Amino acid sequence: MDSVAFVDVQGFALGGGGFVVKELAIAGCRDLSLRTFLFKPPEDVGTLPHRFRRRTDWFTERLNGLEWSSGTEAYEDLDKILESCLDDEATLVYVKTPYLGTSANPLW
Numbered sequence: 001m002d003s004v005a006f007v008d009v010q011g012f013a014l015g016g017g018g019f020v021v022k023e024l025a026i027a028g029c030r031d032l033s034l035r036t037f038l039f040k041p042p043e044d045v046g047t048l049p050h051r052f053r054r055r056t057d058w059f060t061e062r063l064n065g066l067e068w069s070s071g072t073e074a075y076e077d078l079d080k081i082l083e084s085c086l087d088d089e090a091t092l093v094y095v096k097t098p099y100l101g102t103s104a105n106p107l108w
Helices: 050-064 075-085
Strands: 004-015 018-027 034-038 092-095
Touching: 004 050, 018 075
Parallel strands: 004 092
Antiparallel strands: 004 018, 018 034
């Protein structure tokens, strides 16, 4: 029988293929539970170019409601969290977000 996991990611598209993960949801991580993670930003919003700050405001207000500055998990822990949640034996991983799984647009 196949081991299955479902992954969904919400965040901010910053242009040029860049994507910042804010919320990660995984179902089927080593069991049938749903786990969600909210990530701190990888950098202060003040360091972003003005057009990207405007874009993050637009995403927050009109798309996902996630604030750039919110989060509980360190952004550097994204890989570690994915590895710990996804079963090494998983034969099927369903991903809703189109940014995942493309070498042209790596998330991290």
